[in-house]
Amino acid sequence: MEVVTTIRHEVLTLPAAHLGPDNPLPALRPLDETHRIEDRDKEDLPRDMARQIGHAPLHSLLPVPVRDGYDRRRAPRAVDALVIENDRLRATVLPALGGRVVSLVHRPTGRELLYRNPVFQPANFALNGAWFSGGIEWNIGATGHTTLSCSPVHAARVPAPGGGEMLRLWEWERLRDLPFQVDLWLPDGSDFLYAGVRIRNPHEMPVPTYWWSNIAVPEECRVLAPAEEAWHFGYERRLRRVPVPEYDGVDRTCPPHSTYAADYFYDVPDGRRRWIAALDHEGHGLVQTSTDALRGRKLFVWGRGPGGRSWQRWLTEPGTGGYCEIQAGLARTQLEHVRLEAESEVSWLEAYGPFTTRPEGEWNGVLKEAENRLEAVLPRAGVDSAYAAWRPYADTEPGERLAAGSGWGALEVLRAGWKLPGTPFEESTLGEEQAPWLHLLRAGSLPEPPGTRPPGGTLVARHWRDMLETAPATPLTEYHLGVAQWHAGDRAQAERSWERALRNTSSWWPALRCLAVADQEARHPERAADRYARAFDDLCRAPCDEEGAGTAVTAALGREAIEALLAVGRTADARSVWRRLDPATRARGRFRLTEAALLLAEGRREEARAVFDAGFEVADLREGDEVIGRLWSALTDEPLPERHDFRMRPTP
Structure with missing residues (x-):
């Protein structure tokens, strides 16, 4: 018997470090972001990629504060969670920590589809410092991990397409001054978690935009994506095209085969379905697919070298297994920012679910078999139809509030008088941080x-x-x-x-x-x-x-x-x-x-x-x-x- 989708509160208790206070000094120095390349490397890039790499990269963290007050003394702490569940999947979301989906369980098999970090340990990976690993994170703003990694977002119940409920997450991204939303829902009986995402530009001028959905999965896997080439970026800050799956005599689609940390941005051909999967040696794992607006796909590996192993131990719990990341973004690489026109928006639909296919063998044959399997369990046309069905619901006003984010969106809406259906930034969310600026405004x-x-x-x-x-x-x-x-x-x-x-x-x-x-x-x-x-x-x-x-x-x-x-x-x-x-x-x-x-x-x-x-x-x-x-x-x-x-x- 199918179980109606539910959304409920839950409290997780896990070993967690204390976040501590933000740095009270304004971040005046230029942004220290590792994902930069030399100008000479841009000469050999496709013209649109070179243009987007050069398009308004972020140079400052202002007005966002640096978050460096955390420590490494972990103790059992309660963390509020929201659970969305049907008879096939159970997704656990942390609204106080950027809306991170920390767990996605396939209920019939009991299999955890993500890498679920057993601890909460901030580290200096976000643009503004504090970040933690594991699950599915929503990265908006500029190249790097979002400044909202360890910050609260608004959450509420919203009607879902076809009946039932969605979990809506929304916030105001302060680096680019853009509101965004993520609508999560599980159609009754579905093996896939849907995520409808929208970024809006209410300004009277174009704004550079960035988005990557980062999915942590167990490191012992093979990653499949529909590409024969990738753009490789290492911490030598060089971007170059390499073959897939084998590069420099090593199959780089198996994360344990790499020595040093690296990004592989898959060059998915135009017209081909957008998807990426991570599978264990038996061919079981997770697949992510989307409508075509979410163009990029990427694999990040820590590598087996001493530095990569140190970071894995640092971010997780020794002895619990490592992780890698499969990702999906608006551009081909994370070094790029796309132009969002004045008073416009960009939206798409993502789907996450269990996947089984043959992981090993001749690359093109493996991909063909995987794509046929994906089409059987979740047709490409079905994803497009789900997106079309969701769009009218994106403006639906939220119902019961489940969590509160910051008051920065409310301050900007008060200042400009913007109407943002579906993502209300209400005066009741204004707090002490906004008080002096509200006084300046009034x-x-x-x-x-x-x-x-x-x-x-x-x-x-x-x-x-x-x-x-x-x-x-x-x-x-x-x-x-x-x-x-x-x-x-x-x-x-x-x-x-x-x-x-x-x-x-x-x-x-x-x-x-x-x-x-x-x-x-x-x-x-x-x-x-x-x-x-x-x-x-x-x-x-x-x-x-x-x-x-x-x-x-x-x-x-x-x-x-x-x-x-x-x-x-x-x-x-x-x-x-x-x-x-x-x-x-x-x-x-x-x-x-x-x-x-x-x-x-x-x-x-x-x-x-x-x-x-x-x-x-x-x-x-x-x-x-x-x-x-x-x-x-x-x-x-x-x-x-x-x-x-x-x-x-x-x-x-």
Whole structure:
């Protein structure tokens, strides 16, 4: 007997690290994204690909804050989940963590179709830091993992095509200022989870757009996709065309065969059905297919090298098996952004479900057999029909609210008066973060924060910058105006605004820190170091009175100050900053690494080596960052210990 599709709340308890506070300092430095290529490589690319790689890549994280307050101390924690289920599939969604589908179980066989991470462990892989592995994640914004990876999204019940209910997820993506939605539903008796996705551009100008659906699957598999060539991207930042399945004498469609982390963007021919599957040695696994708007397909592998193994252990639980990712996106590669015209939208339908076919054999024969099998269990015309049936429901207003996201969408809708059927951003979602900007919108001025709290985040879009320019020129307004001008590329005006912010204020450190970053970017390291030292002194004279924020801002500013002072050889001043950090801050892995660098700069090599020997974990180590290896090499000629080896490319 078929079971009617249901949506219900559930609470998961799993070992989870604490996310901690966001970094309170504005992200002024250029975006450090590993997926970049040299200009010379673009000459050999197809013209449309080269154009889209060069189309408005993101250079700044503003207005989004960096999320680096998490740790690696895991303890049992409750996580709210939403479960959508019929008699064939059960999908578990985490609305507080980007709407991630963390589990997809085929009920008749009891088989988990995804890689389900047994822990929640943030790591520095998202554009703004905190990200976690496993399940199906919805990546919108710009090249890289979305800034919403560990943030809440709105969720509600919505009528589904053909009866029953859908689970609607929606939010406001702040890097590109775009609203989006993901509608999840299980037709009664269906073996496939459908996902209707829509991105809207309400602006009066075109906006660069990015989307990739990332699906984590067990690493011991073979990946099938309808292509004979792929674009290979490694962490040497080179993009080149390679044959599929075999490249350099190795079958790269089997993730364990690779040594280093790499992306393979499959070059699916025009007109061919869009799909990708990951199968175990018996031919069982998961298939993802979509309407043709979702053009790209990709395999990401960690590789069997020491760096890849270290990251697998870091992100999951040792002994539980590794994972790889199969992915689907709007463009052929993740280095590209597509143009979304003014006051328009793009939408498509995806389907995820169990799949069985022959995984081994001659490549074209395997693909033909797989495509015939896919057509039998889920016809291409059926996917197109499901998409057509869903489109009228995309504008349906949500019913019962199941989870709440941020208030940023509500603020933008209030400002512009946009009508966005199906994705209401209601005033009731406005919170403390939006309060000063709501005051600016309605009263034309920014209120001063109470006590000695940090100035908070800055909105940097042109309309907010215009409002800041016409608001009363208080030190706080000048500070925020400088951040917005910096984001717009007007660095001279930004510096003038920050210099004005230093007048008639009792708290100098926010503007001094911004001017220090400006000095670094302009290659004036001595002046930057001096301003950092003054900023830290000022912060310590009037510490923040907001619970938790004081430690976060002292740690963030202290770390930057020490690095700037060490860069110009001012080791005594760097040590002075170090001593004034909270003992709990100094005990964190990132600061243990900083301590080793400080000791080395002071000529205390044995003590610096002892920091390594005692062991530490840099919780926010960035993907592709080789800082640990560089410091180790400065200390010794010995091989880098395995526990510190996170290199994702061959050693130069």
